[in-house]
Amino acid sequence: MANLTINGKTFTLDVEPDTPLLWAIRENAGLTGTKYGCGIAQCGACTVHIDGVATRSCGISVSEAEGKRITTIEGLAAGGTLHKVQEAWIAQDVPQCGYCQSGMIMAVAALLNEKPKPTDADIDEAITNICRCGTFQQVREAIHTIASA
Amino acid sequence: MNKHVSPRMNRRAFVIGSATLGAGLAIGLDIPFGGPAVVRAADGSPEINAWVVVRPDDTVVIRIARSEMGQGSLTGLAQLVAEELECDWTKVTTEYPTPGQSVARKRAWGDFSTGGSRGIRSSQDYVRKGGATARVMLIQAAADGWKVPASECTAANSVITHTPSGKTTTYGRVAEAAAKLTPPADVKLKDPKDWRLIGKGVKRLDTADKTTGTMIYGIDVKLPGMLNAAIKDCPVFGGTVKSFDEAKITDMKGVKKVVKVGDTAVAVVADTWWHAKTALEALPIVWNEGDNAKVSSESIAKWLTEGLDNEQPAYVGNKNGDAKAAIAGAARKIEAVYNYPYQNHATMEPMNATALYTADKCEVWCGTQNGEAAFAAVLEASGLPAEKCDVHKVMPGGGFGRRGMTDYVRQAVAIAKQMPGTPIKLLWSREEDMAHGRYHPITQCKMTGAFDANDNLVALHYRLSGQSILFSLRPEALQNGMDPAAFQGFAQSGEAAFGYSVPNLLIEHAMRNPHVPPGFWRGVNVNHNAIYMECFMDELAHAAGQDPLEFRRKLMGNHPKHLAVLNAVAEKIGWSQPAPQGVYRGIAQVMGYGSYVAGAAEISVTDGSKIKVHRIVASTDPGYVVNPAQVERQIAGSFVYGLSALFYGGCTVKDGRIEQTNFDTYNSMRINEMPKVEAVMVPSGGFWGGVGEPTIGVAAPAVLNAYFAATGKRIRSVPLRDQNITFA
Numbered sequence: 001m002a003n004l005t006i007n008g009k010t011f012t013l014d015v016e017p018d019t020p021l022l023w024a025i026r027e028n029a030g031l032t033g034t035k036y037g038c039g040i041a042q043c044g045a046c047t048v049h050i051d052g053v054a055t056r057s058c059g060i061s062v063s064e065a066e067g068k069r070i071t072t073i074e075g076l077a078a079g080g081t082l083h084k085v086q087e088a089w090i091a092q093d094v095p096q097c098g099y100c101q102s103g104m105i106m107a108v109a110a111l112l113n114e115k116p117k118p119t120d121a122d123i124d125e126a127i128t129n130i131c132r133c134g135t136f137q138q139v140r141e142a143i144h145t146i147a148s149a
Numbered sequence: 150m151n152k153h154v155s156p157r158m159n160r161r162a163f164v165i166g167s168a169t170l171g172a173g174l175a176i177g178l179d180i181p182f183g184g185p186a187v188v189r190a191a192d193g194s195p196e197i198n199a200w201v202v203v204r205p206d207d208t209v210v211i212r213i214a215r216s217e218m219g220q221g222s223l224t225g226l227a228q229l230v231a232e233e234l235e236c237d238w239t240k241v242t243t244e245y246p247t248p249g250q251s252v253a254r255k256r257a258w259g260d261f262s263t264g265g266s267r268g269i270r271s272s273q274d275y276v277r278k279g280g281a282t283a284r285v286m287l288i289q290a291a292a293d294g295w296k297v298p299a300s301e302c303t304a305a306n307s308v309i310t311h312t313p314s315g316k317t318t319t320y321g322r323v324a325e326a327a328a329k330l331t332p333p334a335d336v337k338l339k340d341p342k343d344w345r346l347i348g349k350g351v352k353r354l355d356t357a358d359k360t361t362g363t364m365i366y367g368i369d370v371k372l373p374g375m376l377n378a379a380i381k382d383c384p385v386f387g388g389t390v391k392s393f394d395e396a397k398i399t400d401m402k403g404v405k406k407v408v409k410v411g412d413t414a415v416a417v418v419a420d421t422w423w424h425a426k427t428a429l430e431a432l433p434i435v436w437n438e439g440d441n442a443k444v445s446s447e448s449i450a451k452w453l454t455e456g457l458d459n460e461q462p463a464y465v466g467n468k469n470g471d472a473k474a475a476i477a478g479a480a481r482k483i484e485a486v487y488n489y490p491y492q493n494h495a496t497m498e499p500m501n502a503t504a505l506y507t508a509d510k511c512e513v514w515c516g517t518q519n520g521e522a523a524f525a526a527v528l529e530a531s532g533l534p535a536e537k538c539d540v541h542k543v544m545p546g547g548g549f550g551r552r553g554m555t556d557y558v559r560q561a562v563a564i565a566k567q568m569p570g571t572p573i574k575l576l577w578s579r580e581e582d583m584a585h586g587r588y589h590p591i592t593q594c595k596m597t598g599a600f601d602a603n604d605n606l607v608a609l610h611y612r613l614s615g616q617s618i619l620f621s622l623r624p625e626a627l628q629n630g631m632d633p634a635a636f637q638g639f640a641q642s643g644e645a646a647f648g649y650s651v652p653n654l655l656i657e658h659a660m661r662n663p664h665v666p667p668g669f670w671r672g673v674n675v676n677h678n679a680i681y682m683e684c685f686m687d688e689l690a691h692a693a694g695q696d697p698l699e700f701r702r703k704l705m706g707n708h709p710k711h712l713a714v715l716n717a718v719a720e721k722i723g724w725s726q727p728a729p730q731g732v733y734r735g736i737a738q739v740m741g742y743g744s745y746v747a748g749a750a751e752i753s754v755t756d757g758s759k760i761k762v763h764r765i766v767a768s769t770d771p772g773y774v775v776n777p778a779q780v781e782r783q784i785a786g787s788f789v790y791g792l793s794a795l796f797y798g799g800c801t802v803k804d805g806r807i808e809q810t811n812f813d814t815y816n817s818m819r820i821n822e823m824p825k826v827e828a829v830m831v832p833s834g835g836f837w838g839g840v841g842e843p844t845i846g847v848a849a850p851a852v853l854n855a856y857f858a859a860t861g862k863r864i865r866s867v868p869l870r871d872q873n874i875t876f877a
Contacts, residue, residue, distance in 0.1 A: 016402065019423055020423070023421065023422070023423035027377075027421040027422060027423060028421070032362070032365075032368070032371075033361070033362015033363065035366075035368070035497070035498070035546070036368065036498075036499070036576075037498070037499075038579045038811050039578065039811070040579075040811050040812070040813060042811065042813055043497065043812050043817075072362065073361065073362035074362045074363075076361075077361065082360070082361070086360040086361060089359075089360040090356050090357055090360055093352050093353050093356055093778060093782075094356075094360075095219070095359040095360065096219030096220065096782060097218055097219030097496075097497065097545065097547045097548075098219065098355075098356075098358075098360075098546075099496075099498045099546030099547060100497050100546075101359050101360060102362050105360060123821075124820060124821030125821070127819075127820050127821075128819050128821075130497065130812060130817045131497070132495060132496060132547050132790065132817060133219045133497075133786050133789075133790075134782075134785055134786030134788065134789025134790055134823070135782070136785075136789065136818075136819075136820040136823045137782075137823070137825055137826060138782065140820060140825075
């Protein structure tokens with residue numbers, strides 16, 4: 001059993017402590033917005049915030065995440081209002097298939113928390129998610145749009 | 150019907166909706182007294198025809214048979230229908246008919262297959278007619294109600310106006326009456342100059358749910374009582390399962406059942422997928438690997454090289470004059486050998502499908518590029534007749550050709566069949582996905598060009614050696630053994646025509662089919678053919694001491710559309726002006742999927758091995774552009790996919806199996822490596838070409854040609870990582 005705090009809510013889950021956080025979120029907490037892409041912390045599709053830091057949830061265990069503040073894509077909008085990154089993603093029509101975008105949005109939200117006006121170099125360094133559809137151009141433009149708002 | 154556009158659709162609603170789909174066709178027949186049958190959508194709203202349902206609140210539901218997988222066809226197809234329907238675009242929503250519904254209605258929605266960049270181009274005619282027919286019926290219904298001639302009425306934005314009296318009504322108010330009318334036998338489609346929605350970069354209809362985590366992909370499907378399966382297929386293609394020791398894992402947490410899947414695979418079914426995968430990894434499996442275990446990349450390469458070099462006749466795909474004689478008698482000849490490796494689609498979402506099998510019904514929920522092919526797979530794997538099967542399409546996390554295959558659907562059904570009444574979600578690990586792709590085919594190409602004494606190109610001979618996709622997947626499409634698709638971009642005419650005129654030309658294919666299963670991989674044979682054609686064209690230009698653009702232009706006089714896109718990129722990148730200091734340019738063109746495309750790249754190279762791509766310009770002439778914003782994204786995405794394959798891709802074979810296992814060994818470009826793509830659209834009208842694939846053909850050769858301009862070194866082998874060349 002593990003107690004996880006996800007999106008401000010406590011989940012008591014029947015899960016082994018070495019289970020990757022990703023699978024506890026998806027299968028035990030039932031929040032499927034966080035995606036599985038590689039399982040080896042390469043692609044970033046499973047990115048969540050842990051205590052505000054963008055983290056690949058396939059790469060850390062449930063026991064490491066206990067007691068920490070976990071935010072998934074489902075918890076990004078506050079009180080029914082979309083996060084500015086989500087709003088920008090809709091306004092700029094960023095997603096293609098969309099599968100990587102939960103992780104992409106979480107990575108961008110964390111970047112903007114740290115650097116509200118990131119340069120291209122900041123984006124290059126912080127956003128390392130794979131997108132096979134190739135939405136990078138729209139991702140970059142949307143980040144700059146948010147930063148200049 | 151699976152709804153796409155429902156911002157308020159939460160997961161719970163999806164589960165309930167999916168479960169009710171199990172009740173059969175969500176379409177009923179309502180036969181009023183004396184009138185024709187009205188077909189109703191699941192919510193009771195009348196169908197005007199198979200493509201258009203109008204709700205009382207004026208919402209227009211447009212049915213889409215082709216699959217959305219990110220490429221934007223869902224929105225584009227809706228634009229085509231709405232253009233003719235003259236409905237209020239802000240009230241348009243879409244839904245997928247299921248293949249089972251289509252079959253039950255004599256294929257009312259036509260072809261479901263979504264590959265070959267044909268989503269729009271192969272259905273534009275009948276979906277526009279669907280919209281036009283519905284408009285005529287709605288107007289007629291309003292006119293009947295007013296007892297005026299329909300010719301006095303017009304429609305715009307879902308409002309019908311009787312022009313002489315100024316009376317108005319809406320589509321929603323007359324839909325019931327319209328649905329009872331006999332459809333007109335023939336309708337006239339709008340002249341393209343009158344289009345107001347086609348050609349506009351309207352926003353996609355499926356974006357909102359993709360930003361909140363609520364879009365349901367195959368991996369997210371949940372059904373009551375569902376269990377999860379992980380699978381391992383024999384890593385050597387063609388091998389089988391010899392034995393497995395299930396006693397070793399039956400006590401592991403969550404494990405419910407261990408099942409053999411066909412002759413080649415074993416699956417573990419558990420409460421969660423993580424438990425299934427963990428147990429599967431602990432399961433001892435012995436394989437009959439067979440002779441294919443002796444095959445390696447080296448043995449394949451040797452076999453292909455033999456196909457290049459031998460004098461045996463090969464399939465001839467394009468020919469004029471006598472290339473061999475002209476080469477033999479030429480003043481000078483240039484020769485080069487290129488190769489292109491296997492590639493995995495590596496969709497972000499690994500293959501998966503959820504199946505529910507009972508004695509009298511089998512249903513599958515999955516992302517697929519071809520609902521009807523998936524449906525046929527369900528019939529075959531379940532052994533049940535069509536009326537007892539169906540497929541419910543959900544959003545695929547990428548397709549790129551991989552999800553036109555149905556192997557994962559068959560597996561899910563085979564597992565579910567061994568656990569009747571229990572829904573089974575089969576999910577491949579990334580490792581399984583890398584090990585069991587349907588790979589971009591492997592080829593080599595030897596090219597010879599011959600010049601006369603004045604450096605005019607007098608002969609060109611390409612000899613391809615390598616794998617045929619059709620031989621493996623659609624043998625019925627071979628022509629006397631020849632795979633016509635192997636000549637994509639090289640054909641004499643048609644949708645993938647060669648854009649150069651050379652007095653003596655011979656393009657032939659020595660077919661060699663290794664055991665690695667090939668598949669349609671975004672761009673398909675255009676990928677390697679465009680590299681061969683355009684890099685060698687660059688070599689010829691260099692040998693002739695001519696500018697690569699000018700050299701091409703001289704050969705393209707009879708190919709004005711090919712030339713127009715090439716000229717468009719040349720102009721946009723400023724070919725006639727010098728590139729910035731330290732920056733070098735490459736250019737390429739090809740035709741594929743009915744569209745003409747060209748690309749130009751500006752790069753710099755450090756230490757001969759670190760490439761920085763500064764600028765990409767790409768032009769396309771697809772005849773008509775339905776949604777320029779989405780076409781622009783397809784062009785940019787093609788470069789990301791094509792350059793990822795060029796720099797990082799390549800699947801190698803050792804002991805009969807694929808060596809790459811995940812994104813650490815099969816990497817993909819990141820945002821820092823990708824410049825902005827400047828798209829130039831030059832639609833010349835009069836034809837409908839595809840946009841999802843053709844551009845990928847020019848991505849690699851534009852960069853490779855720029856690399857030569859920068860370094861004087863030719864790269865004739867993909868991927869670049871094998872040559873220790875990477876992004877700066």
